[in-house]
Amino acid sequence: MINGIVNVYKEKDFTSHDVVAKLRGILKQKKIGHTGTLDPQAVGVLPVCLGNATKLCELLTDKEKTYKATIILGVTSDTEDMTGEVKRITSEDEVKKLDKEKIIEVIKSFVGEYNQVPPMYSALKVNGKKLYELAREGKEIERKPRKVEILDVNVSIVDLPKIVFTVTCSKGTYIRSLCRDIGEKLGVGGCMDELIRTKVSSFCIEDAYKLSEIEEMVKNEKEFVTSIEDMLNIYEKIKVIKEYDKLVVNGNKLEIQSLIDSRIIDMSVLVKNNTDTKVKSESFIKIKENYYRIYDSNDKLIGLYKKENGFLKPYKMFT
Structure with missing residues (x-):
């Protein structure tokens, strides 16, 4: 049995559970666990714990994470990203009149702690049922705001209606909801378009492996696992x-x-x-x-x- 952590690059249309299931087949072992969900449309770093390292899943889930996100201003959706039912709130011409410095100022104003209302399309449970299950039944219930922390944010592209920014945040932060809140604060609406998770704790996207690469390394008996001891060196x-x-x-x-x-x-x-x-x-x-x-x-x-x-x-x- 392999004991350690593998830095998986989760590709589009895979759920976190899909990644675990495929790794069980590749590595021929059952004791595998992921360190927190990543939306199917999102890509990037997903540390997966193998063997005795599954004891560390909870610890890794608690770590801060870094994302590169793209937000489209002027629209909203029921899922808070572009995969849902998108509604136009503000015309694109009006959005393009927004002052770029004001946009950056508003985005940076989220640094620090703030109370975030989680999206309906999420795995959070209410009375034993996941919110996304209720949403698919056409039900929307009141969600209590949760305190999250935005540790750092940097805007790299303002090409209205599109904005690209990098954010480092605490566990439990929904970037879709952050995009929604940015749009609301700007008064025009906002919806997440793309999301890339670039870092979880010490695991970076530059060192992440696709499932196909892991399969090839297993065949060629190449090393791809971070040991438990190396993981705990922090x-x-x-x-x-x-x-x-x-x-x-x-x-x-x-x-x-x-x-x-x-x-x-x-x-x-x-x-x-x-x-x-x-x-x-x-x-x-x-x-x-x-x-x-x-x-x-x-x-x-x-x-x-x-x-x-x-x-x-x-x-x-x-x-």
Whole structure:
């Protein structure tokens, strides 16, 4: 069984579930999971977890994502993209009169947190039923706004009525809905035309493989999988001394203060450039990241631990 993450380039007309199903056939293994849905008409990065790496699916789903989106101003649709029933709201001549600097200003105004109403055509569930199922039945129900965060946005093309922009956002953000909200704020309506996901966490579109390429690499026994350990390299590493190997292997929680006071950490992992051991060892509990890679004294990855209420608690174990 292959354990790791493969950076798939999802092509048009494939669902995320389609990608998983095809990979099961290519790799001849069942334990495979994707890291979040991508609309059938959208393309781009879809990290897929294999074997024991499926434990990381939830963690990857939580990561920020970057998209390149195209919005058409002056129209709206029931699906909030051009695949739905498109309605003209504002004439193209009127749209072309919009000030380009004003458009860029409005788009950039979405940077930060804002309450976004998710689209009816989405996989969100209400009373146990997916919204898109209700939408296909001709039903539209009230959706509660959800707080999302736009971390960065850059406009690359303003060729009215078309606008192309790149956006980095938090999990749960619908780019279709962002396009809708941009159109509404400009007072002319807006609808997403194209969407490319260019990055998920450390996985970039330049390094993504199409399913056909993966199939060919499997036949030729070429490497295409990112290991679990490489995936977790973004997190701080903590290596315990030999006396505590059994403790971590058995998945016990670790008291942060005891780690410092008892010096059960291999300090060579944390100390660099002859800095004071005590100061450097305390600093690891103050950094923003809440997850840590825990290793035994033989430098074997044991698991990913999460900082919580003064303890490091097992989050995902790989022993």
